[in-house]
Amino acid sequence: xxxxxxxxxxxxxxxxxxxxxxxxxxxxxxxxxxxxxxxxxxxxxxxxxxxxxxxxxxxxxxxxxxxxxxxxxxxxxxxxxxxxxxxxxxxxxxxxxxxxxxxxxxxxxxxxxxxxxxxxxxxxxxxxxxxxxxxxxxxx
Amino acid sequence: xxxxxxxxxxxxxxxxxxxxxxxxxxxxxxxxxxxxxxxxxxxxxxxxxxxxxxxxxxxxxxxxxxxxxxxxxxxxxxxxxxxxxxxxxxxxxxxxxxxxxxxxxxxxxxxxxxxxxxxxxxxxxxxxxxxxxxxxxxxx
Amino acid sequence: xxxxxxxxxxxxxxxxxxxxxxxxxxxxxxxxxxxxxxxxxxxxxxxxxxxxxxxxxxxxxxxxxxxxxxxxxxxxxxxxxxxxxxxxxxxxxxxxxxxxxxxxxxxxxxxxxxxxxxxxxxxxxxxxxxxxxxxxxxxx
Amino acid sequence: xxxxxxxxxxxxxxxxxxxxxxxxxxxxxxxxxxxxxxxxxxxxxxxxxxxxxxxxxxxxxxxxxxxxxxxxxxxxxxxxxxxxxxxxxxxxxxxxxxxxxxxxxxxxxxxxxxxxxxxxxxxxxxxxxxxxxxxxxxxx
Numbered sequence: 001x002x003x004x005x006x007x008x009x010x011x012x013x014x015x016x017x018x019x020x021x022x023x024x025x026x027x028x029x030x031x032x033x034x035x036x037x038x039x040x041x042x043x044x045x046x047x048x049x050x051x052x053x054x055x056x057x058x059x060x061x062x063x064x065x066x067x068x069x070x071x072x073x074x075x076x077x078x079x080x081x082x083x084x085x086x087x088x089x090x091x092x093x094x095x096x097x098x099x100x101x102x103x104x105x106x107x108x109x110x111x112x113x114x115x116x117x118x119x120x121x122x123x124x125x126x127x128x129x130x131x132x133x134x135x136x137x138x139x140x
Numbered sequence: 141x142x143x144x145x146x147x148x149x150x151x152x153x154x155x156x157x158x159x160x161x162x163x164x165x166x167x168x169x170x171x172x173x174x175x176x177x178x179x180x181x182x183x184x185x186x187x188x189x190x191x192x193x194x195x196x197x198x199x200x201x202x203x204x205x206x207x208x209x210x211x212x213x214x215x216x217x218x219x220x221x222x223x224x225x226x227x228x229x230x231x232x233x234x235x236x237x238x239x240x241x242x243x244x245x246x247x248x249x250x251x252x253x254x255x256x257x258x259x260x261x262x263x264x265x266x267x268x269x270x271x272x273x274x275x276x277x278x279x280x
Numbered sequence: 281x282x283x284x285x286x287x288x289x290x291x292x293x294x295x296x297x298x299x300x301x302x303x304x305x306x307x308x309x310x311x312x313x314x315x316x317x318x319x320x321x322x323x324x325x326x327x328x329x330x331x332x333x334x335x336x337x338x339x340x341x342x343x344x345x346x347x348x349x350x351x352x353x354x355x356x357x358x359x360x361x362x363x364x365x366x367x368x369x370x371x372x373x374x375x376x377x378x379x380x381x382x383x384x385x386x387x388x389x390x391x392x393x394x395x396x397x398x399x400x401x402x403x404x405x406x407x408x409x410x411x412x413x414x415x416x417x418x419x420x
Numbered sequence: 421x422x423x424x425x426x427x428x429x430x431x432x433x434x435x436x437x438x439x440x441x442x443x444x445x446x447x448x449x450x451x452x453x454x455x456x457x458x459x460x461x462x463x464x465x466x467x468x469x470x471x472x473x474x475x476x477x478x479x480x481x482x483x484x485x486x487x488x489x490x491x492x493x494x495x496x497x498x499x500x501x502x503x504x505x506x507x508x509x510x511x512x513x514x515x516x517x518x519x520x521x522x523x524x525x526x527x528x529x530x531x532x533x534x535x536x537x538x539x540x541x542x543x544x545x546x547x548x549x550x551x552x553x554x555x556x557x558x559x560x
Contacts, residue, residue: 299471299476300476300478300539300543301543305449305453305479305482306446306447306449306450306453307446309445309446309449310446313445313446331439336439336440338440338486338489339445339484339486340485340486340487341483341484341485341486342445342483342484343481343482343483343484344479344481344482344483345480345481346478346479346480346481347480349478399440403440403441
């Protein structure tokens with residue numbers, strides 16, 4: 001089951017690594033955004049298509065728990081999972097796993113959980129989750 | 141009481157505002173980092189001094205709840221509060237308030253809560269909260 | 281003369297400093313953007329007003345020469361000067377000076393030169409420099 | 421000849437696109453840094469290896485000329501070329517090409533030229549270009 005989940009590859013940019021030698025915290029939200037787009041595309045809905053259809057998403061809640069850092073030169077994968085699907089909102093979970101020699105040796109660096117609300121791309125507010133997006137969420 | 145809390149001013153950079161016309165979510169973590177440093181400096185402990193003393197902090201948990209967006213040209217303040225203080229970790233809360241015509245008309249845009257662990261600046265791991273930092277946390 | 285020039289204060293964010301212990305190169309373009317906005321505001325034209333009037337600017341050329349780095353905890357000032365003013369474009373120069381004990385002890389860290397084109401904020405292309413902006417450029 | 425050059429793929433992040441609907445200027449310096457690392461890796465010298473060998477690079481000059489913007493959902497390639505190689509410094513050129521239906525229909529969005537100085541990773545200053553890096557520069 002878990003092995004079937006979409007995994008989004010990440011390689012930190014040099015600039016994302018701070019004085020401490022690990023990726024600065026805020027970039028994880030950039031990675032989650034990248035992972036959302038990659039996951040949707042893998043599910044058949046490239047994000048630019050969602051925008052072209054008149055929809056976008058807004059974050060209303062996110063939480064992150066870090067257990068280890070990611071250094072420059074290391075790579076990781078973000079496993080994307082669906083936690084909840086409502087009428088206008090949905091919740092994804094993100095597990096950031098540093099690649100190990102063996103898949104089972106992967107180390108979890110960070111766990112994220114984000115609640116998104118679907119909004120109109122023209123700024124006019126909340127929208128029901130469109131069928132195209134609901135299909136990916138239900139398959140995920 | 142609340143009025144006595146430190147408030148860190150923020151003005152979004154043009155580049156922080158995305159296609160939706162509001163600050164992209166990750167920059168709030170940059171703002172909280174700025175607010176942490178501003179709050180410590182106001183309490184008598186500039187962050188560079190903390191580093192010079194051999195300490196830094198690492199995030200182990202953060203959560204953010206957004207209720208409204210911040211556009212380019214708008215300004216806001218981040219009220220910093222102390223939630224918990226332990227032996228090696230402490231928790232701060234951040235209220236992002238968009239300035240209104242009257243102080244009581246301020247609109248809360250985002251609420252953050254972050255758990256920090258004190259670490260050695262040389263990468264050797266966790267440290268007890270030093271007295272200089274504890275003093276600011278207890279006064280806060 | 282030079283002393284009368286607008287100087288925009290900058291204090292690097294912790295996240296802008298990389299493994300080398302100095303601000304990563306790209307953030308200088310963020311600083312120049314901040315300095316442009318600060319300089320225009322000081323000249324009587326806040327950037328949000330320029331946008332509200334239907335104008336924005338686009339970079340067509342920029343060049344940067346670095347002679348030293350800026351560490352976390354250090355502060356600097358960016359002196360803004362007008363190099364050229366055309367019909368639809370203008371050129372600014374930016375001198376990034378690290379504060380010294382004495383004004384004459386300031387160290388130049390970076391020199392930038394940027395050519396901007398005025399565009400319509402609705403994406404419809406180039407525009408002549410509006411009078412409000414021209415006034416600031418001519419006074420600068 | 422030109423066709424044989426390394427091309428680094430880029431897809432803008434949602435957050436890199438500003439109110440104007442195109443990638444904000446500073447992110448091009450992030451892209452060039454990514455392209456440098458990709459080009460070195462393709463030449464047999466992953467950047468983390470260069471760091472492990474005790475070397476890093478510092479920018480002393482960069483210049484960028486933009487002719488068009490890159491929107492979210494569009495992708496581009498950065499062609500990397502070697503302009504000059506000295507004793508401690510080298511110069512690369514970057515051509516950012518938006519993918520077209522046909523290779524010859526690619527549109528040049530930006531041209532960059534950057535002068536790098538090789539430095540010791542421990543902060544002790546300039547170094548001669550090491551043999552591993554010189555080999556990639558001479559092959560490039």
